[in-house]
Amino acid sequence: MPATHAPNPDMAPTLLRRLAGRLAVRPGAEDRARAALHALDWAGCAAAGAVSPAGARLAQGAAATGAGACVGVGMGAAGLSPAAAALVNGGLGNVLEMDDVHRTSILHPGPVAIPAALAAAQATGAGAAAFLDALVIGYEAMIRVGASVGPGHYQRWHNTSTCGPFGAAAAAGALLGLSEDAMVWALGNAGSQAAGPWRCRHEPVMTKQLHTARAAMSGLQAAELAALGFTGPEAMLEGAQGFYDAFCPDPDPAAVIARLDGPWMIWDVSFKPWPACRHAHPAIDAALDLRARGAAPAAIRAIRIETYAEAVTFCDRPAPTTTHEAKFSLQHAVAACLADGPPPLAAFEPDAIARPDLTRLRGLTAVAATPAFTAAFPRRYGAAVEIDLATGETLRAEAPDALGDPENPVDEARLIAKARALCAAGGRSPDQAERLIAAALALPDDPGPAPLAAFASALAEAPAYTPEDMHT
Numbered sequence: 001m002p003a004t005h006a007p008n009p010d011m012a013p014t015l016l017r018r019l020a021g022r023l024a025v026r027p028g029a030e031d032r033a034r035a036a037l038h039a040l041d042w043a044g045c046a047a048a049g050a051v052s053p054a055g056a057r058l059a060q061g062a063a064a065t066g067a068g069a070c071v072g073v074g075m076g077a078a079g080l081s082p083a084a085a086a087l088v089n090g091g092l093g094n095v096l097e098m099d100d101v102h103r104t105s106i107l108h109p110g111p112v113a114i115p116a117a118l119a120a121a122q123a124t125g126a127g128a129a130a131f132l133d134a135l136v137i138g139y140e141a142m143i144r145v146g147a148s149v150g151p152g153h154y155q156r157w158h159n160t161s162t163c164g165p166f167g168a169a170a171a172a173g174a175l176l177g178l179s180e181d182a183m184v185w186a187l188g189n190a191g192s193q194a195a196g197p198w199r200c201r202h203e204p205v206m207t208k209q210l211h212t213a214r215a216a217m218s219g220l221q222a223a224e225l226a227a228l229g230f231t232g233p234e235a236m237l238e239g240a241q242g243f244y245d246a247f248c249p250d251p252d253p254a255a256v257i258a259r260l261d262g263p264w265m266i267w268d269v270s271f272k273p274w275p276a277c278r279h280a281h282p283a284i285d286a287a288l289d290l291r292a293r294g295a296a297p298a299a300i301r302a303i304r305i306e307t308y309a310e311a312v313t314f315c316d317r318p319a320p321t322t323t324h325e326a327k328f329s330l331q332h333a334v335a336a337c338l339a340d341g342p343p344p345l346a347a348f349e350p351d352a353i354a355r356p357d358l359t360r361l362r363g364l365t366a367v368a369a370t371p372a373f374t375a376a377f378p379r380r381y382g383a384a385v386e387i388d389l390a391t392g393e394t395l396r397a398e399a400p401d402a403l404g405d406p407e408n409p410v411d412e413a414r415l416i417a418k419a420r421a422l423c424a425a426g427g428r429s430p431d432q433a434e435r436l437i438a439a440a441l442a443l444p445d446d447p448g449p450a451p452l453a454a455f456a457s458a459l460a461e462a463p464a465y466t467p468e469d470m471h472t
Helices: 015-023 029-049 053-063 083-092 110-124 126-149 150-154 159-176 180-191 197-204 206-229 243-247 278-292 311-317 321-327 330-340 358-363 371-376 412-425 430-441 449-460
Strands: 300-307 364-369 383-388 394-399
Touching: 015 126, 015 159, 015 180, 015 206, 015 394, 029 083, 029 110, 029 300, 029 412, 029 449, 053 083, 053 206, 083 110, 110 159, 110 206, 110 449, 126 150, 126 159, 150 159, 159 180, 159 197, 159 206, 180 206, 206 300, 206 358, 278 311, 278 330, 278 371, 278 383, 278 394, 300 330, 311 330, 311 364, 311 383, 321 330, 330 449, 358 364, 430 449
Parallel strands: 300 364
Antiparallel strands: 300 383, 383 394
């Protein structure tokens, strides 16, 4: 049995110990059903990410890391060690910028928590109910820590990367049956592995995928070691030379333990309908509103985008040259929507970027942060788009909440359609896509291992088509 120790009676319970108490609560049936939708959403994102250059290199690296009983998305029957599976699967869900997102913590829990939970579930032979419970618990830890780090942290650090190990450790720890002490150790050692400065935003590199991959693997390994009695720092968050001290100039520690008896945080996570940075989504929604009202692109003489300051910092790119830059360009996203309507993945590819009509619309666009939208962020992601027409008419549309946020939700049918499109982008046949979708949606129906085995098997299927085939 792993060693345990009693907390210091002279010390108030630390943030991690109080968080561990919350994580010991079991989610309910409705929570598990919600978790299955996030599993579906991640599965589609990962299936598409698996055929990307970053995905191919992660798969090569994982295959050389260790063999075992765990699957890699799109890697066929070849088994991976839990660490290798968490690494490769953890890097795939973020490739296309369509992963789920939590607003106030400004992070993406799915690409980190789900791969860690899947690896731990396969390693332990867990059933579907335990897997879904672990997703809810992993999201909870990651979001609560993320909500506490403060805006100063986000200026330098990728919250998904720095806070992700906490979520991965919590998800894996739930499946490993960690005691409260062991969960605290796992969380403490997860925090000691926090990393991920934002330099990758400035260069066309694959590092952002390594951020999520390492977060998933680091948290999983922290939980595995805790199960063996490997201790970790209980005051990792608030203690001297701890997480806040090192990374956070303006933390909000109370956010970690706020409303511990409230609904699970997974209910406050948003789904992303568009293949672009989330900061561009409200402007996309407003532009689609204008197009639906009959605004002809050729008649547009000026475009003004109003949004919050963080969106301008991340996405003010008037002349993108790569797919990555286009996904982080308010100007391109709005131009594509005004010209063509709802943007598919192809709207951000080089052929679309080079189109003369989109180049013209981008050149007509001014971007500005406004006090109202900035004050509402990050509780609300809002934007407005205003266009001047050749007739002298001015049209304006506002989107105070992005589509997919809890205040402006998408339904299950839309999530299924998104998963189908992503599977197609990942080279999966219609039959393969339907197997994966059905397996994800069936996870809440049976608590035993069979539904999870079917989900893992569908994830592992090699694509029917290669990227080269899809472009011929």
